Amino acid sequence: MTAVVRELSRSNSEEAEWKLRCDMAAVFRACARLGWNEQIGNHNSLMLPGDRPLFMINPRGMLFRELTASSLIVCDLDGNVIRGKGELRKVAFHIHARIHLQNPAAKCVLHVHPQYLTALSLLEDGRMTLSHHNDLILGDRIAYDDAATGPAASNDEGDRLARALGDKTVLVMANHGVTVIGPTVLELEETVRYGGGVELLNVAPCAVSTFATGVPLTIVTQTFGLTLVWEQPDWKPTGIPLREEVPVML
């Protein structure tokens, strides 16, 4: 860790990368605390600023709760590890690199397997049943991918996932889990908390519980919709470090 800190403190860009590493480490800790990951099978990534397209991601073989700022690796969009020690998992590469490449808004990409949401994804035609307050945030932001045939083992499959996500924020992946995107770590985290994660986690248990009753659902066809702060034309990133924003989750 000391070597990485020393290396990353040589320039402003390296200092900036170190702060992003700390924010991403906070994301991994929050996900671990919330129980969203399964063993070593999940991955979160962040595109780095700069001319060269590089993204930061967790290396193969580490649990979310074990990850630190210095243990994250930096890779190019061809899957080469540029900085850090460790291996880029192929399935992580095919999902994250292709979504980053195909969707400029997807600076930060979170791919996890929350229990209830994954259970929902296992149901035939599994769809969210949104109460009006959840619909405010999520109504127009969820895409569903029902066409997956197995783990993402190629760039073609990554490209297909990117197309399935389209301009939405949340991709519910049938028989699998969820992928959530955002323009920065903080805004992704806000999306995760308010529009993707806690909401999804609240929505998914609610949906699964509702289905379990066997009673026909009340279907509301109107989508309320709400423009998130970071979707407004004059939005600018707050620059608030995630680790200072959500200490309660860490």
Ligand SMILES: [Zn+2]
């Ligand atoms: Zn997965």
